[in-house]
Amino acid sequence: MTAPVVAKAGLEDIVATTSAICYLDGQRGVLAYAGYDIHDLAEHATFEEVCFLLWHRRLPRRADLGDLQTAFSSARVLPEGIVRLARQLPAGDAMDTLRTLASALAHYDPDANLHTSDANYRKAVRLTAQMASLVALIGRVSAGQGTIAPDPVPGFAASFLYMLTGERPGPVAVRALDIALILHADHELNASTFAARVTAATLSDMHSAIVSAIGTLKGPLHGGANADVMRMLLEIGEHAGPDRAEEHVRARLARKEKIPGFGHRVYRTEDPRATHLRRMSRELGEQTGRPHWYELSSRIESVVTAEKGLYPNVDFYSASTYYAMGIPMALFTPLFAVSRMAGWTAHVLEQYANNRLIRPRADYVGPAYPRPWVALPDRHGV
Numbered sequence: 445m446t447a448p449v450v451a452k453a454g455l456e457d458i459v460a461t462t463s464a465i466c467y468l469d470g471q472r473g474v475l476a477y478a479g480y481d482i483h484d485l486a487e488h489a490t491f492e493e494v495c496f497l498l499w500h501r502r503l504p505r506r507a508d509l510g511d512l513q514t515a516f517s518s519a520r521v522l523p524e525g526i527v528r529l530a531r532q533l534p535a536g537d538a539m540d541t542l543r544t545l546a547s548a549l550a551h552y553d554p555d556a557n558l559h560t561s562d563a564n565y566r567k568a569v570r571l572t573a574q575m576a577s578l579v580a581l582i583g584r585v586s587a588g589q590g591t592i593a594p595d596p597v598p599g600f601a602a603s604f605l606y607m608l609t610g611e612r613p614g615p616v617a618v619r620a621l622d623i624a625l626i627l628h629a630d631h632e633l634n635a636s637t638f639a640a641r642v643t644a645a646t647l648s649d650m651h652s653a654i655v656s657a658i659g660t661l662k663g664p665l666h667g668g669a670n671a672d673v674m675r676m677l678l679e680i681g682e683h684a685g686p687d688r689a690e691e692h693v694r695a696r697l698a699r700k701e702k703i704p705g706f707g708h709r710v711y712r713t714e715d716p717r718a719t720h721l722r723r724m725s726r727e728l729g730e731q732t733g734r735p736h737w738y739e740l741s742s743r744i745e746s747v748v749t750a751e752k753g754l755y756p757n758v759d760f761y762s763a764s765t766y767y768a769m770g771i772p773m774a775l776f777t778p779l780f781a782v783s784r785m786a787g788w789t790a791h792v793l794e795q796y797a798n799n800r801l802i803r804p805r806a807d808y809v810g811p812a813y814p815r816p817w818v819a820l821p822d823r824h825g826v
C-alpha cells in the first residue's frame with residue numbers, strides 16, 4: 445500500500461477535482477466562467493445569463509432566458525411558513541438567519557429529497573431566486589418593516605432591490621448590483637463551494653449542500669470579510685480624511701493584524717473582480733455625492749499594497765459599493781450568498797453528475813501508537 449501524500453496546510457495549490465465551470469489563473473489575474481472572461485461578462489451580461497451559463501456552460505438563447513426569468517419570478521414568492529419563521533427567530537447575525545431559513549426551505553420544497561437531474565436543476569433555479577427573497581426578507585424584518593411582495597417586473601437585481609426597499613430602483617443601482625452579482629457568482633473551489641461539493645458528494649440533498657456552503661461563507665476569512673471592511677471604514681470615521689485612514693491601517697499593520705479585503709489564496713496579482721468594484725465604488729460615490737468611502741478605501745489600498753505587496757480582493761471595494769447603494773452592512777455577506785448560490789448549485793449539479801465520495805486523509809501527528817491503556821484509578825498526571 446502506498447503512503448498517503450501529505451498536503452500543504454489549507455490544501456494550498458492542491459487540485460481536488462476536475463470542473464468545467466470556472467477557470468482561474470492566479471498569476472495572470474484571469475477569471476472566466478465556462479471560458480467567458482469575467483471582464484466581458486461584467487460589461488455585457490446580466491446575472492440571469494450568468495446563472496444559465498454556470499448551470500449549462502453555454503449562453504442562453506432568447507427562449508432559454510425567457511424560461512429562466514419565468515422560473516425565477518414564480519420562485520420568488522416565499523412560503524408563508526418561511527416568512528413566519530423569519531419573524532419568530534430572535535434578532536441576530538443575518539448569516540445565521542439566512543442559514544436557518546435556507547435550511548427550512550427544504551421543508552416546503554416538493555423536490556427536496558428527489559435526486560433526479562431534473563429535480564436537482566429545478567432546485568438550483570428555485571434556491572437561487574429564493575435566496576434573494578430571503579435576504580430581502582431578513583433586511584425588512586430586522587429593520588422592523590413589513591414584507592414587500594416580489595415585483596412582477598423582470599430582472600433579478602431590480603427585483604431584489606425592490607423587495608428590500610419597497611421602491612423601484614433606478615437603472616444605475618440595478619446595473620451596479622447586476623455587475624456585483626455577476627462578479628461574485630462563482631470562483632472555482634473556494635471554501636464554501638468546496639464545502640457544498642463535499643456535502644453533495646455523500647449524495648446528500650441540495651439544500652444540505654447549500655446550508656454547508658452558507659455556514660462556510662460566513663467566516664471572516666471568506667465572505668464575512670466584506671462586512672469587516674465596512675466596519676473598518678466606519679471605525680475610521682464618516683468625517684475622517686484619507687490621512688486618518690492611513691494612520692489607522694499603519695497602526696493595524698504594526699500590531700500584525702490582517703487588513704480585511706486584502707490578500708488571496710490564489711491571486712498573486714490584482715483580483716480581476718476588484719478592478720470593477722473599485723470603479724463602481726468610485727462612480728457610485730460620485731453619483732450619490734458621497735465619495736468619502738471610496739477615498740478612504742483608495743488610501744488604504746495604497747498603503748497596504750506598498751507595505752505588504754497585497755492587492756484588494758473581491759470584498760474590499762464591494763463594501764463601499766454596497767454602502768453607497770444603501771444596502772445595510774448586515775446584508776453584505778448574505779448578498780454575497782445570493783450571487784454565489786448560482787455557483788454553489790452549478791458545482792453541486794456537476795458533483796452529482798460525476799460523483800465520487802470526497803474523503804481525504806490526515807497526516808497523524810498525535811501521541812505515538814500503540815499507547816498502553818491506563819485504568820481509571822491509575823490516571824495520575826496522565
Ligand SMILES: CC(C)(COP(=O)(O)OP(=O)(O)OC[C@H]1O[C@@H](n2cnc3c(N)ncnc32)[C@H](O)[C@@H]1OP(=O)(O)O)[C@@H](O)C(=O)NCCC(=O)NCCS
Binds near residue numbers: 454665669706710758
Ligand atoms: C484571504 C486570506 C485568508 C488568504 O490566506 P492565506 O492564503 O492562508 O495566506 P496567509 O494568511 O498565510 O497570508 C500570507 C502572508 O500574507 C499576510 N497577509 C495575508 N493577508 C493579509 C491581510 N489581509 N492583511 C495583512 N497581511 C496579510 C499574512 O500575515 C502572511 O504574512 P507572513 O507570511 O508574514 O505571516 C488572507 O489573505 C486573509 O486573511 N485576508 C483577509 C480576509 C479577507 O479579505 N478574506 C476574503 C478573501 S476573498
